[in-house]
Amino acid sequence: MTPLELGLLALAGVGAGLVGSVVGLASLVSYPALLAVGLSPVTANVTNTVALVASGIGSAASSRPELTGQRARLVRLTPWFALGGLAGAVLLVTTPGEVFERVVPFLVGGASVLMLLQPRLRRLMRRPVTPDASESWLARVGLLLVAVYGGYFGAAAGVIIPVLLGFVLDATVQRLVALKNILLMVSNVVAAGLFLALGVVDLVAALPLAAGILLGGWLGPIVARRLPQTLLRAVIGVAGLALAVRLWVGAG
Structure with missing residues (x-):
């Protein structure tokens, strides 16, 4: 790999870490960059997962204000993301992914629409939301499935x-994004451990990408902290819809 390609991966990593910690779409930047330097789709996928661990580390380091008081939530939800990340990684290395790839655009698009409509839907439901609601089995199963997806592609x-x-x-x-960053890092760490153990990761590409992601992940919460909630929600929703279209076109 040439110095220019390594520099491209480091620069893409900064962008991916920044975007990922703010709106959760790091792979929109990092995955295409890995493909651009010549990695196969599967190798790019697993290498991307390993590098994205750095995003969680960087964002956690600068998200202390948003994470304050959320320790109990992290303790309750972390095992689910560890289990889901491992399950997703096993699926990736043992099964073909064509069917799942065709479902992903609709999953992403639906989630993005929900993000845009979330305040209105809450008002329509007229039901109180409490900190204990994450204890429900429905919520846990939903998050487990997302963690499986995170380990599979992410x-x-x-x-x-x-x-x-x-x-x-x-x-x-902002607090939800900070919590998301930690939980997603747990899923990525478990999946990355399996990929590294199997020797399917391109470490030459992963290292500069991870270095850039670490810096971008640290900058992300600082940027997010200064954005209005309405703007942040709109950015997440619109960016998610754009990714859904990209994935749908890619699935052909």
């Missing part, structure tokens, strides 16, 4: 997680 898992959390937790978008 593009837009960061969009879906805040949507689900937003319906069961009474918290600002």
Whole structure:
């Protein structure tokens, strides 16, 4: 791999970390960059998952204000994301992904629409949202499925997680995004561990990408903290719809 390609991956990593920690769409930047330097789709996918661990580390380091008071939520939800990440990684290395790839655009698009309509839907439901709602089995199963998706491919898992959390937790978008960053990192860590153990990761490409993602992930919460909730919600929703179209076109 040439120095120019390594530099491209590092630059793409900064963009991916920034975008991922703010709107949950890091793979929209990092995955195409890995394909651009010549990696096959599967190798790019697993290498991307390993590199994205750095996004969680960077965002966690600068999200302390948003994470304050959320320790109990993390303790309750972390095992579900660890289990889901492992299951998704096993699916990736043992089964063909054509059918799942065709479902993903609709999953991403639906989640993005829900993000845009979330405040209105809450008013229509006229039901209180409590911090304990994440204890419901329906919420946990939904988050587990997202974690499986995160271990399998991961593009837009960061969009879906805040949507689900937003319906069961009474918290600002910024706090939901900070919680999402940690939970998604758990899923990525478990999946990355399996990929590394199997030797299917391109470490030469992963290292510069991860370095850039670490910096972008650290900058992301700082940017998100200064954005109005309405704007942040709109950015997440519109970016998610754009990714859904991209994935649908790619699925052919």
